[in-house]
Amino acid sequence: MTSLMRHVLLWFSRNDWLRERLPRFRFMRRAVGRFMPGEDVDAALAAAVPLQEAGIGSMYTRLGEHLTHLDEAEGVAAHYLDVLDRIVASGIRGEISVKPTQLGLDLDPETTLRHVERIAARAAEVGSYMWIDMEGSAWCEATIRLYERLRETQPRTGVCLQSYLRRTAADVERLLPLGPSIRLVKGAYDEPASIAFRSRAEVDANFLAVAAALLRAGRDHPDRPVRLSLGTHDVGLIDRTAEHAAALGLGRDAFRVEMLFGIRVAEQYRLARDGFPVTTLIAYGTAWYPWYMRRLAERPANVLFALRQLVP
Ligand code: FDA
Numbered sequence: 215m216t217s218l219m220r221h222v223l224l225w226f227s228r229n230d231w232l233r234e235r236l237p238r239f240r241f242m243r244r245a246v247g248r249f250m251p252g253e254d255v256d257a258a259l260a261a262a263v264p265l266q267e268a269g270i271g272s273m274y275t276r277l278g279e280h281l282t283h284l285d286e287a288e289g290v291a292a293h294y295l296d297v298l299d300r301i302v303a304s305g306i307r308g309e310i311s312v313k314p315t316q317l318g319l320d321l322d323p324e325t326t327l328r329h330v331e332r333i334a335a336r337a338a339e340v341g342s343y344m345w346i347d348m349e350g351s352a353w354c355e356a357t358i359r360l361y362e363r364l365r366e367t368q369p370r371t372g373v374c375l376q377s378y379l380r381r382t383a384a385d386v387e388r389l390l391p392l393g394p395s396i397r398l399v400k401g402a403y404d405e406p407a408s409i410a411f412r413s414r415a416e417v418d419a420n421f422l423a424v425a426a427a428l429l430r431a432g433r434d435h436p437d438r439p440v441r442l443s444l445g446t447h448d449v450g451l452i453d454r455t456a457e458h459a460a461a462l463g464l465g466r467d468a469f470r471v472e473m474l475f476g477i478r479v480a481e482q483y484r485l486a487r488d489g490f491p492v493t494t495l496i497a498y499g500t501a502w503y504p505w506y507m508r509r510l511a512e513r514p515a516n517v518l519f520a521l522r523q524l525v526p
Contacts, residue, residue, distance in 0.1 A: 245523045250506075270483070390431050
């Protein structure tokens with residue numbers, strides 16, 4: 215039943231007719247507020263203040279995928295350059311995370327490369343960091359290629375990999391010579407069994423195996439340091455990765471924990487108190503519909519919460 219709901223919600227996330235109409239309902243806008251402090255970057259930065267006071271870092275992403283005209287990518291790049299300036303001006307210890315198709319990856323990868331190079335250069339200049347999100351599998355190879363080329367000039371950059379994809383272990387081997395920064399997640403899209411693990415047990419086992427491979431590579435090759443982030447709310451997986459790190463002789467700072475704004479908040483504070491580096495990813499923007507549907511799909515019980523917002 216849960217799996218059926220997940221497929222239905224992921225189908226909703228791709229449906230243009232619903233994308234046009236559902237966000238107009240006030241109850242939907244109230245419901246998304248649980249995961250997003252507001253539609254503009256000022257709301258996102260304000261939400262980071264109490265987190266920073268508790269030693270939790272922040273990362274910002276503007277929602278929206280797949281441009282229709284390549285020219286729009288220029289505006290997106292300018293937006294992120296401005297966000298970096300605002301992060302500095304507000305005294306927040308923040309990073310940014312960009313979606314490659316929002317910068318035109320499915321239209322012209324060369325233009326996307328130029329934009330991410332500019333954004334990453336500014337991020338490095340102001341002491342920040344730029345991450346690249348991983349979208350659906352159709353863009354996986356192009357995203358990894360983008361990261362490989364970006365790393366030729368911009369070291370303060372990382373990329374997201376998804377443990378549900380069968381190819382991910384091989385992608386890690388491919389990226390290791392770069393001394394990569396990897397955000398490991400389970401994966402949020404609807405992918406077929408031919409390319410993705412479908413059972414929770416397999417996705418989790420691959421997550422642990424890939425995390426272990428990255429920790430070991432980082433320990434054994436200090437000349438090409440690996441930076442590992444676990445983008446998950448699965449505290450069991452975080453504990454098991456921490457045990458593995460300890461067995462390798464590594465401390466709690468061997469990896470960073472990243473969670474989304476509004477999800478498992480008490481755990482974010484608890485992990486930070488326990489000495490793990492923790493960062494909260496804060497999303498904002500008006501194009502939140504597909505992203506919010508993916509959040510509902512991750513935990514169909516969230517649908518009840520959304521429906522409760524129908525009651526004023
Ligand atoms: P899992 O789904 O097993 O959840 C573990 C527990 O966390 C649940 O039992 C529940 O308590 C809680 N939980 C999880 N999701 C919840 C939700 N939506 N609402 C309420 N509670 C919830 N994906 C991707 O494909 N590309 C990307 O670039 C990214 N980037 C990214 C960055 C960061 C910082 C995070 C945390 C996640 C992503 N993701 C992502 C999403 C990721 O792939 C995955 O879909 C979600 O994190 C949910 O899976 P969990 O690992 O949290 O485990």
